[in-house]
Structures are given as structure tokens and as C-alpha cells.
Amino acid sequence: MASYLKSWLTGAPATATPDIPTFLKVSPPPSDDEGEETETEDDNSVPAFPALNSAQRAAPSGPPRILSDSALMPPPPVPSLATRTPGVSPKPASSLLVPTTTTKRPAKPSKKREKVALAPGHSPLDWAALKSSGADLRGVDTLMRIPPSVLKKHRSKDDAWSAFNGKVYNITPYLAFHPGGERELMRVAGRDGTQLFASTHAWVNADFMLDSCLVGFLVSEPASDLP
Numbered sequence: 001m002a003s004y005l006k007s008w009l010t011g012a013p014a015t016a017t018p019d020i021p022t023f024l025k026v027s028p029p030p031s032d033d034e035g036e037e038t039e040t041e042d043d044n045s046v047p048a049f050p051a052l053n054s055a056q057r058a059a060p061s062g063p064p065r066i067l068s069d070s071a072l073m074p075p076p077p078v079p080s081l082a083t084r085t086p087g088v089s090p091k092p093a094s095s096l097l098v099p100t101t102t103t104k105r106p107a108k109p110s111k112k113r114e115k116v117a118l119a120p121g122h123s124p125l126d127w128a129a130l131k132s133s134g135a136d137l138r139g140v141d142t143l144m145r146i147p148p149s150v151l152k153k154h155r156s157k158d159d160a161w162s163a164f165n166g167k168v169y170n171i172t173p174y175l176a177f178h179p180g181g182e183r184e185l186m187r188v189a190g191r192d193g194t195q196l197f198a199s200t201h202a203w204v205n206a207d208f209m210l211d212s213c214l215v216g217f218l219v220s221e222p223a224s225d226l227p
């Protein structure tokens with residue numbers, strides 16, 4: 001056995017092979033590495049093809065059987081979606097039907113949330129360009145600690161401050177750009193607008209939209225100024 005393996009690896013003829021099991025006599029698969037010789041000289045037999053135990057050999061000989069129409073699988077039934085009449089409510093029998101909700105007219109959007117027409121040059125993109133242009137939109141030199149009494153003083157259109165989530169912004173430059181209109185935004189001028197803002201459009205990122213308008217941080221009234 002050992003001498004057979006040695007001869008198989010070196011290419012030299014085997015000296016004695018009486019105890020070789022039959023599975024070892026099968027040729028090794030051809031190798032990509034051409035430099036290495038892997039076959040013994042006397043084992044050049046081509047394997048049987050098709051294999052002796054293959055289904056191909058077991059099959060009855062003769063030309064392949066051609067199936068007639070009746071022997072073929074029947075076609076699938078016509079799906080109900082293909083036969084529906086557009087605009088007509090289908091019977092709710094099949095799970096493939098369109099949902100009945102799509103046949104109903106959508107409800108009219110409420111007047112309360114309508115957007116206003118913005119003046120030319122005041123689109124959200126224009127605002128983005130303005131706020132990143134480096135223009136001074138704060139109107140103050142340094143960020144301040146702003147108590148409600150100070151915030152209250154900035155409530156005119158020309159000088160409007162408002163607090164959102166503890167940050168005070170100069171909203172005057174943004175007024176003409178606000179998709180909800182100037183009037184709505186002026187409702188929070190001079191006061192904390194966090195609640196109104198959140199109940200109107202919590203998904204809007206005010207911190208990002210107004211970052212260049214930040215004037216300071218809302219703080220509680222100093223004790224000495226309390227009435």
C-alpha cells in the first residue's frame with residue numbers, strides 16, 4: 001500500500017500492488033498544474049461515459065417521447081385583476097383585488113395646513129443659499145443668555161426673535177421664506193415658540209434651518225428682576 005502511494009506520487013511503476021483496494025485504482029482527476037505528474041503509467045483507462053450506474057443508461061432507449069396537449073399541465077386560471085372593470089368596486093372575494101380604499105375619493109386637505117405662495121427668490125433653496133452665504137443673519141456680535149423679559153422686546157417684523165428648544169433665533173430674515181407664511185411665524189415673535197412649532201410640524205429641523213440666525217440661549221429670569 002505504502003509503495004503504491006509512493007509510486008503514484010513519484011511516477012515510478014509500483015513494485016507490488018496485490019492489496020490495493022479498487023477505489024484507489026481510479027485515475028485522479030486531471031490537475032491544472034501540468035508540471036506535476038499524478039498518473040501511473042499503466043492506468044490510462046478512460047472512465048465510462050455515461051457512468052455505468054447513471055439514469056441515462058437506465059432509461060429505455062429510443063427517441064424521446066413528445067407530450068400531446070392533453071398530457072401537458074393546464075394553464076393557470078385568469079387572475080381576477082385582469083377581468084375587473086376600472087372604477088367599479090369588485091366583489092370582496094379574492095385577496096388579489098385592489099383594496100376598496102383606492103376606489104374612494106381622498107378627503108380634501110384641511111385649510112389650516114395650506115402653504116402660502118412665497119415671493120420669487122424665497123424658496124427653501126434660496127434660504128439655504130442665503131444662510132450659507134456668510135451674510136450676517138443674527139444681528140448680534142456674540143451669543144447671549146436671554147431671559148423671557150428680553151425676548152419679549154423683539155416682537156416686531158423688523159426685529160423678531162423667537163425661542164425654539166431653548167435656543168433663541170432672529171427670525172426676521174426667515175419671515176419671507178417661511179412656507180407657512182409670515183403671519184403664522186409672527187405669532188411666536190417675542191416668545192417661546194417650541195410648543196406651537198412642534199404641534200404644527202415637528203418633522204421640520206429648525207435647528208438646522210436657523211443655525212445662522214442663532215442669537216443666544218433662553219434662560220430663566222434673574223431673581224433680582226422677578227416682580
Ligand code: HEM
Nearest residue numbers: 113114115179180184185187188193196197200204206209
Ligand atoms: C422659525 C421656525 C420655523 C421654521 C424653520 C419653519 C419651517 C417650516 C417649513 C420648512 C415648512 C414646510 C413644511 C413641509 O413642507 O412639510 C413650514 C410650513 C408651515 N409652518 Fe413653519 N416653521 C417655523 C415656525 C412655524 C410656526 C411657529 C408656525 C405656527 C405658528 C408655523 C406654521 C407653519 C404652517 C401652517 C406651515 C404650512 C403647512 C405645512 O407645511 O404643513 N411654522 N414651516
